[in-house]
Amino acid sequence: MSRLGYLLRRILLAIPVVIFGTSLTFLIIRLGPIDPAAAIVGSPDTPSAQAQYEETREQLGLTQPLWEQYIEFMTDLLLFNLGQSWVLSPGAGTYDLILTYAPRTLWLGFWSILIAVCLGIPLGFYAGLNPNTRADYLVSFGGIVWRAMPNFWLAIILLALFAQSQQYFFGFNWSGFLVESEVTGAYDFSDITTWDGFVREFKRVFPAALVLGSASMGNEVRIGRTAVLETINSNYVETAKAKGVSAKKIVWKHVFRNALIPLVPVITSEAFLLIGGAVLVEVVFGINGLGYLFFQAVINGDLPLVASLMYVFILVLVGVNILQDVLYTIIDPRVGLEEGGA
Amino acid sequence: MSDAMAAPRAKRADDDIEPLLAVEELRTVFYTDKEEIHAVDGIDFEVYPGETLGIVGESGSGKSVTARSIMGLIKSPGHIVGGSVRYRGENLVGKSDAELRAYRGSDIAMIFQDPMTSLNPVYTVGNQIKEALELHQDLSGSEATDEAAELLESVNIPDARRRLKSYPHEFSGGMRQRALIAMALACDPDLLICDEPTTALDVTTQAQILDLLEEIQRERDLAMIFITHDMGVIAEIADRVAVMYAGEIIERAPVEPLFADPKHPYTRGLLESIPGRNPHAARLHTIEGNVPTATGPARSCRFAPRCPKALGGCERIRPAAVPVNEGDDGNHVVSCLLYPENRSEEWRLDAHESQETIDDANNEPRTDGGHENEPADGDKPTEVTDE
Numbered sequence: 096m097s098r099l100g101y102l103l104r105r106i107l108l109a110i111p112v113v114i115f116g117t118s119l120t121f122l123i124i125r126l127g128p129i130d131p132a133a134a135i136v137g138s139p140d141t142p143s144a145q146a147q148y149e150e151t152r153e154q155l156g157l158t159q160p161l162w163e164q165y166i167e168f169m170t171d172l173l174l175f176n177l178g179q180s181w182v183l184s185p186g187a188g189t190y191d192l193i194l195t196y197a198p199r200t201l202w203l204g205f206w207s208i209l210i211a212v213c214l215g216i217p218l219g220f221y222a223g224l225n226p227n228t229r230a231d232y233l234v235s236f237g238g239i240v241w242r243a244m245p246n247f248w249l250a251i252i253l254l255a256l257f258a259q260s261q262q263y264f265f266g267f268n269w270s271g272f273l274v275e276s277e278v279t280g281a282y283d284f285s286d287i288t289t290w291d292g293f294v295r296e297f298k299r300v301f302p303a304a305l306v307l308g309s310a311s312m313g314n315e316v317r318i319g320r321t322a323v324l325e326t327i328n329s330n331y332v333e334t335a336k337a338k339g340v341s342a343k344k345i346v347w348k349h350v351f352r353n354a355l356i357p358l359v360p361v362i363t364s365e366a367f368l369l370i371g372g373a374v375l376v377e378v379v380f381g382i383n384g385l386g387y388l389f390f391q392a393v394i395n396g397d398l399p400l401v402a403s404l405m406y407v408f409i410l411v412l413v414g415v416n417i418l419q420d421v422l423y424t425i426i427d428p429r430v431g432l433e434e435g436g437a
Numbered sequence: 438m439s440d441a442m443a444a445p446r447a448k449r450a451d452d453d454i455e456p457l458l459a460v461e462e463l464r465t466v467f468y469t470d471k472e473e474i475h476a477v478d479g480i481d482f483e484v485y486p487g488e489t490l491g492i493v494g495e496s497g498s499g500k501s502v503t504a505r506s507i508m509g510l511i512k513s514p515g516h517i518v519g520g521s522v523r524y525r526g527e528n529l530v531g532k533s534d535a536e537l538r539a540y541r542g543s544d545i546a547m548i549f550q551d552p553m554t555s556l557n558p559v560y561t562v563g564n565q566i567k568e569a570l571e572l573h574q575d576l577s578g579s580e581a582t583d584e585a586a587e588l589l590e591s592v593n594i595p596d597a598r599r600r601l602k603s604y605p606h607e608f609s610g611g612m613r614q615r616a617l618i619a620m621a622l623a624c625d626p627d628l629l630i631c632d633e634p635t636t637a638l639d640v641t642t643q644a645q646i647l648d649l650l651e652e653i654q655r656e657r658d659l660a661m662i663f664i665t666h667d668m669g670v671i672a673e674i675a676d677r678v679a680v681m682y683a684g685e686i687i688e689r690a691p692v693e694p695l696f697a698d699p700k701h702p703y704t705r706g707l708l709e710s711i712p713g714r715n716p717h718a719a720r721l722h723t724i725e726g727n728v729p730t731a732t733g734p735a736r737s738c739r740f741a742p743r744c745p746k747a748l749g750g751c752e753r754i755r756p757a758a759v760p761v762n763e764g765d766d767g768n769h770v771v772s773c774l775l776y777p778e779n780r781s782e783e784w785r786l787d788a789h790e791s792q793e794t795i796d797d798a799n800n801e802p803r804t805d806g807g808h809e810n811e812p813a814d815g816d817k818p819t820e821v822t823d824e
Contacts, residue, residue, distance in 0.1 A: 328512075330549060331557040337508055337549075338569045338620065339542035342534065348568075352559050428604040429558055 098424045105420045109413045114169075116409040117402075121168050124398050131155060134182050134396035155181070172406045182397040183388075189403040192388065197407075199282045200384035203307060203376070204369045206300050211308030211315060212362060219319020220354065224346065226324055234316060242313020250306045250379040254278060257302045269298070278302060279381040303380045307373060311365030318361050322354035329353070356427050363419040370408055455526070456483035457628055457660050458507070458545075462520035463530075465499075465506045469514055475731040476502040478684035479520065481758070484628060489654065489661040491675025491692070493668060493707075497728050499684040500664045501550075504632045507662075508547055509537040524628070543573040546621035550633040552613035556605035562589075562616050563601025566623055573624035588619040592649060611642035615649065622653065629654075630662045635670060647674055668711050672696055680704050683739040684731045689758070690769040700761050700771045703740045738774065750774055750786045757792045 132151040136144060152158055156167070171178060177189045184192065215238075222234040258278045260269035270276060274291050276298045286292030326332065327350055335349050374386035385404065392400040423430045465477040477499045484490045492500050505511050507522050509529060522529045524544060529537060541547075549555045557565060566585040570576045576584055582601065589597035592615040605613060614634060621629060631650065635643040651674060654661055663674055671678055671692070678695045680688040680703065688701040699705045709715060709722035726743040738744070741751035756772040763777040774789055 330551055330554040333510060334549060334555045334617065334620075335557070335565075335568075336510055337541055337547040339538045339540075339572050339624070340568065341538060348560075349557050353557070356559075427559060428561075429606045 098428075098430070101430065102417075102420060102424060105417055109417060112413055113409055116413075117169060117172055117406055118165075120402055120405040120409075121165055124401055125161070125164065129396040129398065131181055131396050131398045132157065135185075168402070172402065177403040177406075178399040180392075180397055180400045182395045183392060183400060189400050192400065193385070193403065193407060196383060196385050196388045198284055199382050200373055200377070200386060202282055202284075202296065202300055203303055203373060203382060203384060204366070206297070206304035207306075207308035207369060208311070208362065208366060210301075210304050211312035211365065215312035215315030216319050216358065219316040220323050220351070222316065223320040223323025223327070223354070224350075226320075231320070235320060238313045238316030238320075241309055242317070244309060246306055246309070247375045247379065249309055250303070250376050253302045253306055254379060272298070274298065281381070281383045303376050303382065307369060307376050308365075311361070314361050314365070315358060318357055319354065322357045323350060326350045326353045352426060356423075359419055359422045359426065363415050363422075366415045367412055370411065454485055456523075457486050457525065458484040458662075459523040460503075460507065460520070461523070463503070463506055463522060464517065464519040465502050465511055465515055466518050467515040472732045475684050475734060476515070477506060478731055478735055480679075480681070480684075480686045482679050482686060482689065484660050484662060486627070486660050487654070487658045488676045489663055489674055491671040491678040492662060492664045492681055493666065493671050493678060494681030495666060495728050497683075497730070498681040500666075500681055501632050502684075503681070504547065504630045504662065504664055507630065508541060508545060509534070510547075542569055542621075542626065543624040544626055545628045545630065546624065546626035547630040547632065548614070548617050548621050548634050551637050552610050552617055552634075553637065555617055556608075556613055558605055561602055561604055562608065563603075566601070566616070566620050569620050569623040585619075585623070588623055589616065591622070591653070592616070592619045593645075594619070610638055611645060614638060614642075614646055618646075618649065618653070622657070625657075626659070628660045628662070630664070632664045633666070634663075636665065636667070643670070650674065668707060680707070683728050683735075685735060685739065685772065686758070687740065687773070688769075688771045690771075694769055700769065700776060701740075701773050702744050702746045702775075706745075738772075746775060748774055748782065748786075750789075754786060754790045757789050759789070 132148050132155060136147050136151055138144075156164060159167075170176075175190075177193075179185070180187050180189055180192060218234050218238070222231040225231050256263055257269045260267055270278065274295045276295045278299065280299070282296055282299060283292075284296065287296055332345060332349055335345050340349070370386070373384060374390050376382070377384045377387045378390075385407075389401070389404045389408075391397075392404060420430075460480060460482050462479050462481060463477055464475065464479055467474040467476055480499075480503065482490060482492075492503065494500050502511070502515070506517055507529070509532070511517060517530050520530065524540060529540065556562065563582065563585050566588060567576075567581040570581045570584055574581075574584070582598075585601055586597045589600055594600055594612060594615055600608075605616075608616060618634075629650075634650070635646050638646060647670065650661070650663075653659060661674075663671070665671060675692045677689065677691050679686045680695075680701065682703050688695070688699070688704045690700075695704065696708065699708050703724070706722065706724040710724065712721055715722065724743055729739055729742070731739065735755045737753055738747075738751045738756050741747045744751065751774055754774060756774050758770045758772045759776050760767055761769050761771060761776055762779045764779075765777075774785055777785065780788070
């Protein structure tokens with residue numbers, strides 16, 4: 096089967112992408128305007144500070160020839176020897192820092208994708224199956240409005256709504272609903288396996304996930320609607336009808352699977368946006384996640400942390416790309432057809 | 438002369454055999470914001486068991502809409518606004534989608550113009566053939582697989598069992614059309630509607646598919662409606678031919694007399710414009726102008742503006758379907774004011790306008806429509822299935 100071969104080829108092709116991405120990261124942070132030694136000791140305007148500055152440069156390995164630094168940088172990253180933070184929390188391993196911050200972002204990203212998929216695709220499909228009805232207009236218009244609202248604005252509005260829910264939702268108390276929870280702050284996963292802990296953390300992630308997933312949900316509604324309309328007017332659906340297949344089976348068997356094909360890149364490309372968009376939402380909702388950590392590392396010139404996070408982001412992007420190819424090969428048998436062409 | 442030449446099947450119209458499918462006064466209209474389009478405007482024809490009716494016409498003449506109207510596959514904004522489609526005496530017009538589903542596939546099957554897009558790309562060919570078998574034959578599992586493999590073999594696809602696991606994109610155009618034919622045959626239909634099944638294929642594949650269809654028809658005693666714009670294909674496969682123009686059938690005849698002695702000026706024009714039929718002509722004959730879009734019910738002859746033989750009356754009288762000569766057997770029917778040939782022009786104009794005296798002298802099943810402004814038109818003595 097060429098589908099497996101196609102997948103292996105995609106994984107092999109991902110390796111040069113990772114190497115190129117990390118090399119570019121090295122160039123940007125080493126040749127860029129950030130001076131990590133100055134960030135640690137302050138500006139070298141006195142002779143003693145100057146000496147300390149030189150010493151720090153020596154210690155950080157910044158005096159070695161650039162190509163040696165490059166080799167060291169690359170081998171360390173590829174071997175997951177991520178080094179230590181220089182500025183933000185000196186001495187702490189970046190690996191540990193990432194492990195502390197990542198679960199919060201993963202939790203947020205997971206729900207923002209899932210909520211968007213679970214709401215956006217059914218709504219889009221519903222609109223596509225009932226085109227030019229009142230429900231279709233409502234869904235399509237709502238999708239565009241939802242899509243058009245900027246994240247930072249929507250985040251603040253939702254924060255205000257959920258924090259003072261009694262005032263806006265006729266006395267409905269979101270914070271006290273089912274389990275007591277706060278609307279903002281970093282997540283606490285210590286008791287996530289219990290029902291109360293799960294509900295509490297879900298309640299806390301819900302407004303932020305809704306904001307972060309808003310753009311992708313709007314896209315999914317619109318593209319889902321178009322894809323269903325296109326599929327339903329296709330010749331093979333007419334053939335199936337002429338065969339006597341029931342309307343229900345036509346929708347579930349013949350329309351949905353084909354309509355999902357154009358949605359795959361929409362869903363996965365939203366996963367890329369989440370990395371960038373998460374910073375804004377994390378700041379507004381006070382979630383100390385990876386986006387927040389990356390932002391702090393960059394403005395403080397914490398180069399090992401920046402490089403490590405960049406490396407993680409690159410791996411995530413490449414991984415999502417491969418996931419997208421896996422989804423494609425599952426849904427669409429035509430993928431992987433072109434033999435020989437790389 | 439035409440009697441001697443006509444194929445035996447072509448004469449079934451005279452016999453007492455009930456038609457398998459009888460279409461009467463069928464009208465299908467598409468309602469858009471700007472206008473209504475009368476795509477099928479009062480057509481009549483019958484299909485008898487085991488015969489092939491060819492429907493021929495230019496693009497936009499309403500051939501495909503006719504086929505879809507029979508199957509009940511007209512999509513909004515199109516609606517069947519009148520007439521009947523009787524399958525074994527049962528009127529299909531007005532039946533619900535669920536009721537029609539019982540006929541689709543099992544009684545009337547259809548194959549479409551574009552084999553490249555008519556199979557679902559994400560399911561195997563076997564899956565799609567078996568879907569039909571499960572629906573109408575109640576087969577499943579390995580039984581269905583065996584039956585599907587047999588069907589693929591019967592349409593001359595080699596290595597059928599392995600081919601069942603192939604996806605449509607692994608098939609060539611000709612093979613896909615074969616697979617679609619196999620799928621249409623899966624439920625053992627009595628009538629197969631072929632909507633330009635060879636148009637998208639190259640010429641050698643076309644010939645193979647036509648041979649295959651003829652072979653299948655012989656083996657299974659299948660009735661076919663074969664829709665095409667290709668006169669050459671019609672000559673090869675049809676027993677009787679209906680020529681469509683702008684939503685109306687303007688001439689109906691067994692295939693030999695139609696090709697040997699076409700009566701309607703439009704049919705003549707069509708035949709003259711086939712390359713090679715007229716080797717002495719310096720230039721290929723063409724019919725000037727385009728098929729008009731019918732935006733209202735016909736009140737005149739729609740071909741009149743392009744007709745070389747148009748009379749004064751053509752612009753105000755809608756021609757009825759009449760035999761070529763009064764007293765003929767009704768096998769060769771033409772909707773043109775020039776006919777019946779053995780009557781005077783004045784008589785003909787009167788007769789077409791009133792549409793009364795023409796059909797009492799013969800057994801022509803019924804006159805064509807055009808009676809929307811004549812409520813008294815109830816005189817159809819030979820009507821079999823009138824309600």
